[in-house]
Amino acid sequence: MTEIDFLADTMRRLLVGVPLTIALAVVSVACGMALAIALAVLRAGSRIAEPLVRAYVFVLRGTPLLLQIFMIYYGLGQFSWVRNSIAWDLLRQPWWCAILALSLNTAAYGSEIVRGGLNSVPSGAVEAARVAGMTALTRYRRIVLPIAMRQALPAYGNEMVIMVKSTSLASIITLMEVTGIAYAIISETYRAIEVFLCAGTIYLVLNFLLTRGIGALERRLNPQLGQAAH
Amino acid sequence: MDDTAIAASAVAVRNLHKRFGDLEVLKGVNLTAATGEVISIIGASGSGKSTLLRCIPLLEVPEQGEVAIAGEVVRLIQHRGRRQPVDAAQVNRLRASLGFVFQSFNLWQHMTVLQNVVEAPIHVQRRPRAEAVAEAEALLEKVGLADKRHVWPAQLSGGQQQRAAIARALAMRPRALLFDEPTSALDPELVGEVLLVIRGLAEEGRTMLIVTHEMAFAAEVSTRTIFLHDGGIEEEGPPSRIFRNPESERCRQFVQRHLNR
C-alpha cells in the first residue's frame, strides 16, 4: 500500500469515530454547563451550599480527569449496593461513565468561569431590576445570567475546546472514538506519525469550527461590540 | 563646528537626522554642550526635542549624523538596512558615563529605592558595593529621600519617584545629566520639589541638558536655551534674550504663550 493509500484509508477509518467524539463533547458540555450554572448560582446564593460547592470544585479541579473516569467506571462497582441499584444499568456502560465523568469535570471548571461572569454583573443592573419589581428568579433569568454568560463566553469557549480534547480519554475505557481508533490503527501498523497526522487534523478541524462558532455567537450576543469595531 | 570643539565638549551631536516611518523628526541638528553648561531645550510637542535628547545615549539611533560623548564619537554602521552601533560595548560604556532622567521615572519596580540607585554603579561600573551604597545614601539624602531608601518605588509619590530617579542618574558620576521632560508626568503640586532638586544641581556647575515645558524654570537655571521647531534649531542663545527678545517670530509667539500661563 502506498503512503497516500494508507493515509486515505486511515482517514476513512478515523472518520467513523467522529460522530462519537462529537456526541461525547456535545452531551457532556451541555450537561456540564447546566450543572456549572447551578453550582455557581448556589455558591453565590446559599451560605450552606457555598462550602459544599467549593469542596466539589476543589476535588474535581485538583485531580486528573483520567482518575475521575476510572473511579466512576471501575471504582463504584466495588460496592454491592451500587451494583444492585437501578443506576448500575448506566454505570456499567462506558458511554454513560464517560459522559458522567466529563460532565462532572467540566462543571467544576465551568462553575468558576460562570462565577467570574456573575461577579462582573454591575450591581446597578441588579438594582434596576429590583426597582422594576422583578422577583429574584426573574432577575436571575432575565438580567443576571444573560449578562454573566456573555461575560463568561470567551473563557467558556476555551473550556469547550479543552472538552473536545478530553473526550479522547474515553478511549481508555474502550469507547472507539477518534483517539481510540487511532490507537487501534497504531498498534496494528506501528505507523504512529501518519496516524497522528490524520487524527490531529480531525481534532484541529473540529476545534477550529468550534472556535469559529463561539466567535460568531459572541458577535451575535454583543451586537454593540460589532458596531464599535467599525 | 570643528573637531576640536567636539573633542573639548561634554556632549555633541552633528548633522543629526532621525525619522520614524514617513515622519522626519530631526532634520540635521547640531549641538555642542561644553562642560558646565546648562542647556534648556524648548519647543512645541512634536518639534523633536525628546528625540534629540534620546539620540545622545543612542536610545534612538539617528539615520544620519554623529554623536560624541566626552569627545568620543560613537561608531555607527549601516547594516541590513538599519543604522546601528558597530560596538555595543562602546555604546554601553558611553551610556554609563551619562545620567538620563525619564519623563515617567522608569524606576525598576522589583528593587527598593536604594537598590535602584546602586544597581548600575555595582553591576555596570563594577565599583565596590560598600562604596556604591555609601555614595547612594549620600545622594538620597541630597534629594530628600534618606528615609525612603528601603521603600519600593510603587509606594512613593510621583515626585518622590522622580527624585529617586535623579539620584539613580547621579550615582553614575555622569559627565552630563540629560532630563527628558522631568516634570511632565507629575501632578502640579509635586512639580516644585523636583525642580528644586534640579536647580540645586545646576548651581553645582554640572553639565545638563533639560527638555522642558517649564519656561520660567528654564529661563532661570539655564546658561543657554535652544528653541526647536519642526526638527531643526530655530533659535538659540542666552535665556535672557530667548525669553525676552527672540529674533524668530515663531519663538517669540511660543515663549509668550507659555510664559503667560
Next chain:
Amino acid sequence: MFSSVALLGFGQQGWGDQLLLATLMTLAVSVAAFLAGIGFGILGAWAKLSRAGWAHVAADTYTTVMRGIPDLLVIYLFYFGGSGAVSTLAHLLGAQGFYGINPFMVGTLAVGIVSGAYQTEVLRGAYLAIPTGELEAARAVGMGRMLMLRRITGPRLLHYALPGLGNMWQQVLKESALISVTGLVELMRQVHIGAGSSGQPFVFYLAGFTLYLVLTTASGGFLRLAEAHSARGQRRA
C-alpha cells in the same frame, strides 16, 4: 474499613510503599515535563516576539496544533513513533524485535511539548507586560544584553509570568496521569494496578484522589508564597 487501612498501609501486606514511590515518580516526571515545557515556552515566546516572519509562523503553528489536539494523541505519537524509530534503527544494526523507549523520557517530552504551547502564551504575555520604560532605563545606564536579562528582564518576566506558570504546573501535574498509558509506574498507574489486583478499586482510586489533592494543594500553597514574595512592593501601600 479496617481492611482498607491495612491495604493502603506500609509493610508486607500494604501498598503504602508502592503508592509513596509512585507519588514521587509523578512528582519527578511532572517536574521534568514542566521544565521541558518552560524550555519550549521560552523558544516559542522568543519566536513570537522576534522580528523574523518564519519564526512567527512556526511558533503559531506549534501553539495552534498543540492546543488543539488531545494530549493523549501526542503521547501516543512520541511513544509509538519514538519506539518505531528506535526499532528501525535497531533492525538496521541487525537486531530484531520491538524496542520501546524510556517511558519517562517519552512522558517528559510529550507533556512538556504540550505544556510548552501554553507556556509560550504565558511568557509572551509576561514579556509584553514589562513596562518598556524599565527596560529603556536599563539600556540608558549602559547594561549589556546578558546583564539586563539577569538583573532586570529576567526578574520582571518571572514576576508577571508567575501566576500563569503556577497554573501550568498544576495542569502538568494532572496531565502526567496520562503518561500511565506508556506503562510508567507513576501514581495513576500504581493506583490502577492496586485497584485491579486487590478487588477493592474504590479504595485505591480514593487513595489516588487524596494523593493528587495533596500534591496539587501543597504545590498551590508553595506557589502562592512565591507569588507573594515576587509581588512585594509591586502594589501601592
